[in-house]
Amino acid sequence: MLCSAGLRPRLGLIAAVTDAQVSAATAYLSGGSWWRWPWRVGVQGAMRRVAGQFRTDSMAHAYLELGVPFVFVPGLDSPASVALLRRAAVDAGVLAEAPILRGELLHSLPASLLNFHAAPLPAYRGSWATYWALYHDEPLSVTAHLVEERTDQGPVLATRPLPVQRGDTLADIDRRGFRVCAELAVEVLQQSRRGLLPQPQEPWQGRTFRGEMPQDIVAECQRRLRDGEYTFFSD
Amino acid sequence: MLSVVIPAAVPRDDYFRVWCAVVDHLEAQLHFDATGEESGLCRITRVQPPGGGLVLPVQRGQAKESVGKPSRIEFSSCSYPILSSEAVTTAEQVGSEVRVSADLITPVARLLTLAEEQLDPHRDRYGLVEGHRSPRQQAGCLSVPWLERLSSFVAAALGLPIPIRYPRGARWAVAVSSDIDVLETDHLPTVLDFYARHAVERPTFMVCAVGREERCARDPTYDLDDPAARQRLQPLREAVVEIGLHGSYLAHDRFPWLTAQKARLESWWSSPVVGHRAHFYRFAYSRSWEWQRRAGFEYDASLGYPDLVGLRSGHGIPVAFMTDDSVSTAFRVLPTHLLDQHFFWPRRWDQAEVTAFIDRLVTECEETASVLCVDWHTYTLGGDFQWWSVFDQLLSTARSRGAYLGGMWEVVRRYPKCSGCASAGTHLAGGNAAGDVSKT
Numbered sequence: 001m002l003c004s005a006g007l008r009p010r011l012g013l014i015a016a017v018t019d020a021q022v023s024a025a026t027a028y029l030s031g032g033s034w035w036r037w038p039w040r041v042g043v044q045g046a047m048r049r050v051a052g053q054f055r056t057d058s059m060a061h062a063y064l065e066l067g068v069p070f071v072f073v074p075g076l077d078s079p080a081s082v083a084l085l086r087r088a089a090v091d092a093g094v095l096a097e098a099p100i101l102r103g104e105l106l107h108s109l110p111a112s113l114l115n116f117h118a119a120p121l122p123a124y125r126g127s128w129a130t131y132w133a134l135y136h137d138e139p140l141s142v143t144a145h146l147v148e149e150r151t152d153q154g155p156v157l158a159t160r161p162l163p164v165q166r167g168d169t170l171a172d173i174d175r176r177g178f179r180v181c182a183e184l185a186v187e188v189l190q191q192s193r194r195g196l197l198p199q200p201q202e203p204w205q206g207r208t209f210r211g212e213m214p215q216d217i218v219a220e221c222q223r224r225l226r227d228g229e230y231t232f233f234s235d
Numbered sequence: 236m237l238s239v240v241i242p243a244a245v246p247r248d249d250y251f252r253v254w255c256a257v258v259d260h261l262e263a264q265l266h267f268d269a270t271g272e273e274s275g276l277c278r279i280t281r282v283q284p285p286g287g288g289l290v291l292p293v294q295r296g297q298a299k300e301s302v303g304k305p306s307r308i309e310f311s312s313c314s315y316p317i318l319s320s321e322a323v324t325t326a327e328q329v330g331s332e333v334r335v336s337a338d339l340i341t342p343v344a345r346l347l348t349l350a351e352e353q354l355d356p357h358r359d360r361y362g363l364v365e366g367h368r369s370p371r372q373q374a375g376c377l378s379v380p381w382l383e384r385l386s387s388f389v390a391a392a393l394g395l396p397i398p399i400r401y402p403r404g405a406r407w408a409v410a411v412s413s414d415i416d417v418l419e420t421d422h423l424p425t426v427l428d429f430y431a432r433h434a435v436e437r438p439t440f441m442v443c444a445v446g447r448e449e450r451c452a453r454d455p456t457y458d459l460d461d462p463a464a465r466q467r468l469q470p471l472r473e474a475v476v477e478i479g480l481h482g483s484y485l486a487h488d489r490f491p492w493l494t495a496q497k498a499r500l501e502s503w504w505s506s507p508v509v510g511h512r513a514h515f516y517r518f519a520y521s522r523s524w525e526w527q528r529r530a531g532f533e534y535d536a537s538l539g540y541p542d543l544v545g546l547r548s549g550h551g552i553p554v555a556f557m558t559d560d561s562v563s564t565a566f567r568v569l570p571t572h573l574l575d576q577h578f579f580w581p582r583r584w585d586q587a588e589v590t591a592f593i594d595r596l597v598t599e600c601e602e603t604a605s606v607l608c609v610d611w612h613t614y615t616l617g618g619d620f621q622w623w624s625v626f627d628q629l630l631s632t633a634r635s636r637g638a639y640l641g642g643m644w645e646v647v648r649r650y651p652k653c654s655g656c657a658s659a660g661t662h663l664a665g666g667n668a669a670g671d672v673s674k675t
Contacts (some may be wrong), residue, residue, distance in 0.1 A: 091591060098309065123488050123522075135358060135362070136358060136362035137360060137361050137362045138362070138485070138488075139451075139485070204521070204522055204525055204558070204559050204561070205522055205525075206522070207519070214356065217357065224360055229360045231361075231451060231452055231453055231484075232451070
């Protein structure tokens with residue numbers, strides 16, 4: 001999501017993940033003249049044709065509800081995305097459940113590209129990091145950082161505790177993690193005007209977890225929560 | 236003075252770590268032959284006195300996958316237990332060289348780099364690596380110091396002595412330490428008397444120095460700023476002991492907390508603190524060591540199993556910490572082999588088990604000139620615990636078998652620092668820590 005000065009969301013980019021969405025994106029882009037359309041009219045007009053395909057829990061539905069222009073792109077690192085980013089007059093880009101970004105895309109945004117990682121950095125990078133921190137009996141937090149080539153290793157901007165309460169399930173923690181990430185995003189974007197002091201990370205300062213967490217370990221995390229063995233309950 | 240000449244072509248990898256550790260243990264001058272590397276062979280030659288060589292195949296770059304097989308090499312009428320790439324390993328004297336049929340380096344490299352636990356993500360409820368999960372436990376060799384076994388064979392193959400580095404000609408050592416987790420009674424004088432009876436030189440006491448903002452539910456409850464705690468710790472100030480930092484539950488991964496706790500402890504102790512062991516043995520490989528090194532510690536003793544006696548990294552001797560870029564540092568890793576709780580939790584060993592185990596452990600250390608680092612919590616002395624009878628037996632047995640009994644720094648400082656291994660092609664030199672007393 002790209003934000004303008006004043007922190008109003010200007011444009012959302014959604015990587016198309018279904019054939020229907022790819023078709024819509026292709027049809028939308030094939031004319032070649034869509035760049036000159038006013039964003040709001042062009043985007044919303046085009047997307048009404050595929051509105052019925054949006055689940056109510058989808059990003060597209062959320063953007064529609066909030067009145068934020070959005071575009072489906074074949075992929076976040078596609079030439080269409082890169083072109084959009086280069087032309088966008090925005091202050092910051094915010095990633096939300098995005099895949100690992102590489103290459104030209106990372107350097108296409110004149111402003112900062114931010115990620116909000118639901119685990120302590122630099123120690124717990126990569127996938128399932130929230131659960132890995134829980135499994136290692138660490139207090140949880142979310143981290144705002146600048147995006148760079150190495151996964152979750154960009155300079156850290158801010159952190160916020162992610163409370164775990166007695167009786168929480170892993171799903172509860174996930175939901176709270178999203179909320180705290182959003183709160184941190186607002187805080188960081190508001191502070192960006194006054195300047196934040198990024199804290200660089202070094203590769204050796206953390207571990208990058210890759211792939212899926214083994215199911216027996218997920219189950220063990222759930223059990224430790226249920227049986228009260230986690231050390232850092234907030235209540 | 237020891238040195239290793241490494242040609243520029245030799246990459247600084249896990250293999251290199253093993254070799255630096257062996258060189259430190261033997262305090263030897265050895266030469267690597269680069270041409271052997273290209274053909275999958277490594278040739279190591281004794282420099283001083285010149286002559287003698289050892290040739291063995293090396294599976295470079297496969298440390299994580301190369302699970303070693305306990306094996307034995309028959310050489311010069313002796314049998315050497317070794318961790319090898321093959322179940323059957325032979326050694327043959329050909330002229331001035333000893334040629335070995337299997338890779339002895341890579342399996343040890345795998346242990347030094349904690350590959351076992353990097354590949355197995357399972358941890359206990361405190362985030363700790365458990366010994367019962369190790370394949371070595373299943374093979375019945377979790378307490379074998381495989382690095383020292385390798386050194387012993389290399390020494391034999393190259394005609395090198397294993398140096399005598401401890402006072403009164405002792406070849407091996409027990410590094411004696413006590414974590415202070417509980418400070419609710421005045422038990423320290425009794426502990427000091429115990430160590431005095433066993434003539435332990437400068438035993439190490441690990442003291443917690445957690446600040447209010449750093450404390451969590453798992454940390455010791457005493458506070459260095461509390462006059463009552465200081466009074467209970469006063470006997471340590473009046474004795475000849477080493478004080479080390481018992482880093483708080485979360486400090487292993489929080490550099491500002493680590494430095495603050497070190498400063499707090501030094502302020503109370505009025506002297507530098509060089510040793511560290513994390514409370515609960517919490518540890519994150521390898522960054523915890525890097526944090527500790529940057530905080531100014533000389534060694535760490537946090538590498539231990541919560542559930543079993545054993546050597547997590549396959550060595551008992553102090554080994555120089557190498558960064559991820561294979562730069563050797565002066566910071567040493569001293570694994571803790573044995574804790575009091577191992578004999579009493581989850582079940583209490585009977586006397587026959589204790590005696591047999593101590594005998595095996597001491598024999599292993601004596602044969603390999605290893606170090607047995609032990610941690611016996613101070614609060615377990617007396618009362619209902621009666622745990623110290625086992626410690627008494629262990630120290631008595633070790634001394635009767637020629638061990639030096641000293642605190643952790645007294646042991647660590649007698650090992651050379653493997654310094655200057657930063658650039659390829661340079662002559663690497665190591666030396667003893669500054670201020671070392673004579674070893675004899």
